[in-house]
Amino acid sequence: MKRARSVRRLVALLGAASIGAISTIVPAQIRPADPASKFTYEGGVANTRHNLTQRPIGGGAELMNPVRNDYGEVCVYCHTPHQASSALPLPLWNRTTRATTYTLPAARDAGASQPGTASLACLSCHDGTVAIDSIINMPGSGRIDRAQERGQNDAFLSRAWRNPVGADADAHAALDRTGCLSCHSPGSGRNAQDFTRALIGTDLRDDHPVGAPLPASRLGEFVRPDRSGDRLVFYDRNANGRPDPNEVRYYDAGAGAAVECASCHDPHGVPDGARGSRFVPKFLRVTANGGALCLTCHVK
Ligand code: HEC
Ligand code: HEC
Ligand code: HEC
Ligand code: HEC
Numbered sequence: 001m002k003r004a005r006s007v008r009r010l011v012a013l014l015g016a017a018s019i020g021a022i023s024t025i026v027p028a029q030i031r032p033a034d035p036a037s038k039f040t041y042e043g044g045v046a047n048t049r050h051n052l053t054q055r056p057i058g059g060g061a062e063l064m065n066p067v068r069n070d071y072g073e074v075c076v077y078c079h080t081p082h083q084a085s086s087a088l089p090l091p092l093w094n095r096t097t098r099a100t101t102y103t104l105p106a107a108r109d110a111g112a113s114q115p116g117t118a119s120l121a122c123l124s125c126h127d128g129t130v131a132i133d134s135i136i137n138m139p140g141s142g143r144i145d146r147a148q149e150r151g152q153n154d155a156f157l158s159r160a161w162r163n164p165v166g167a168d169a170d171a172h173a174a175l176d177r178t179g180c181l182s183c184h185s186p187g188s189g190r191n192a193q194d195f196t197r198a199l200i201g202t203d204l205r206d207d208h209p210v211g212a213p214l215p216a217s218r219l220g221e222f223v224r225p226d227r228s229g230d231r232l233v234f235y236d237r238n239a240n241g242r243p244d245p246n247e248v249r250y251y252d253a254g255a256g257a258a259v260e261c262a263s264c265h266d267p268h269g270v271p272d273g274a275r276g277s278r279f280v281p282k283f284l285r286v287t288a289n290g291g292a293l294c295l296t297c298h299v300k
């Protein structure tokens with residue numbers, strides 16, 4: 001079993017008592033040792049590993065300088081206020097999106113398709129094919145390359161940016177074995193946190209289905225979402241009519257409501273209690289403990 005999102009591992013999270021329609025049960029795997037994160041995981045995305053400047057960790061952040069541009073801002077690795085990508089219809093999207101065909105689990109129902117936008121956004125880092133710092137529009141004026149929308153141009157990435165702190169990057173590493181994982185994996189000898197499970201790759205057969213619409217023939221197996229919003233339907237826990245970060249949702253790009261990565265995860269972090277509290281681990285919207293996340297959607 002390769003990864004955290006492995007369907008069998010996810011099933012294990014449900015706990016044996018609640019298994020019905022979802023039948024494969026294996027014990028949860030012991031996680032490899034992972035030196036604690038230096039981020040606090042509270043307050044905002046800047047205090048999480050999704051801050052790709054890494055600055056909150058202190059001096060260690062400079063270890064990353066040779067392999068990624070330090071744009072000095074958190075949001076810019078994903079968003080830009082102007083000149084956003086036309087390749088991915090997401091809020092002010094700034095990242096390179098390669099044309100990639102993903103290998104999906106064998107469809108149980110007709111209509112399974114490629115991942116939708118609320119998954120492609122994540123896969124633009126987590127499939128390991130695009131550099132972490134591969135963006136269209138860098139901070140400051142005149143540092144823009146529209147070709148970056150669909151392909152990674154290392155010459156642009158190196159030429160257009162000077163790191164404000166420390167050395168400039170001469171390589172633009174992806175979350176893959178020769179890139180970030182060359183230090184961030186066991187046995188690298190670098191004592192860097194283990195990121196192996198964050199490399200999802202392009203083969204999604206071992207993961208929870210994404211891009212898959214709610215199967216019309218098996219609707220009874222799923223809890224019916226009680227609200228709809230702008231291109232999504234969601235479970236309105238606090239009945240305020242809005243899709244809040246701690247509410248699980250399905251995205252609908254026109255072909256029906258589908259599970260995507262952002263159905264379960266919010267890449268900005270979601271407080272696990274009152275505002276200001278620590279985030280639910282792994283950027284989840286709802287804790288996976290006791291099957292709470294799974295049972296939001298699955299009847300059992
Ligand atoms: C040359 C080895 C090396 C490479 C390559 C490398 N890192 Fe690191 N990274 C480290 C080390 C060592 C630490 C721990 C530093 C510390 O704790 O102060 C670290 C820490 C981090 C952290 C903080 C982890 C935490 O939770 O505290 C993040 C995030 C990170 N790296 C991301 C990346 C990304 C993204 C890449 C690829 C673009 C990358 N690193 C490439 C060595 C490396
Ligand atoms: C690691 C990537 C990443 C970073 C960093 C990031 N975002 Fe996002 N953001 C996303 C994705 C992906 C979406 C789309 C999520 C969806 O469709 O539900 C999004 C959506 C949004 C939205 C639309 C509302 C929502 O939550 O769906 C706002 C507003 C936003 N981001 C603001 C910010 C700001 C401000 C920052 C910096 C402080 C930031 N983001 C940093 C990935 C990121
Ligand atoms: C700009 C690149 C980038 C984008 C876009 C991105 N991530 Fe990440 N993500 C990272 C890096 C780098 C890490 C650190 C690796 C790790 O924690 O194992 C990470 C870590 C994570 C983690 C583990 C966090 C932890 O505390 O261990 C989760 C879960 C995650 N990302 C989910 C997502 C999802 C879901 C999306 C889309 C909504 C997304 N990411 C978009 C780069 C990205
Ligand atoms: C049905 C809900 C669900 C969907 C959909 C989902 N995930 Fe997750 N993901 C989880 C849960 C639950 C965990 C925590 C598993 C654990 O800790 O063992 C997780 C863990 C992760 C991790 C952290 C691995 C680690 O331990 O460091 C990453 C990265 C991640 N997911 C990215 C993604 C991406 C990218 C997608 C879309 C391709 C996605 N997830 C789709 C539920 C989901």
Ligand code: HEC
Pocket residue numbers: 007009010011012013014021022108109112208209212213214215222248249250259263264288293294295296297298
């Ligand atoms: C956002 C709603 C949602 C959440 C949350 C969710 N699932 Fe699913 N899950 C679905 C949908 C919809 C399908 C059907 C996709 C298909 O068959 O094409 C599915 C399919 C599956 C399958 C494949 C077998 C089947 O019934 O098609 C497994 C196994 C599974 N989910 C387990 C889990 C586990 C374990 C969790 C909790 C970590 C979880 N799911 C969380 C909506 C969800």
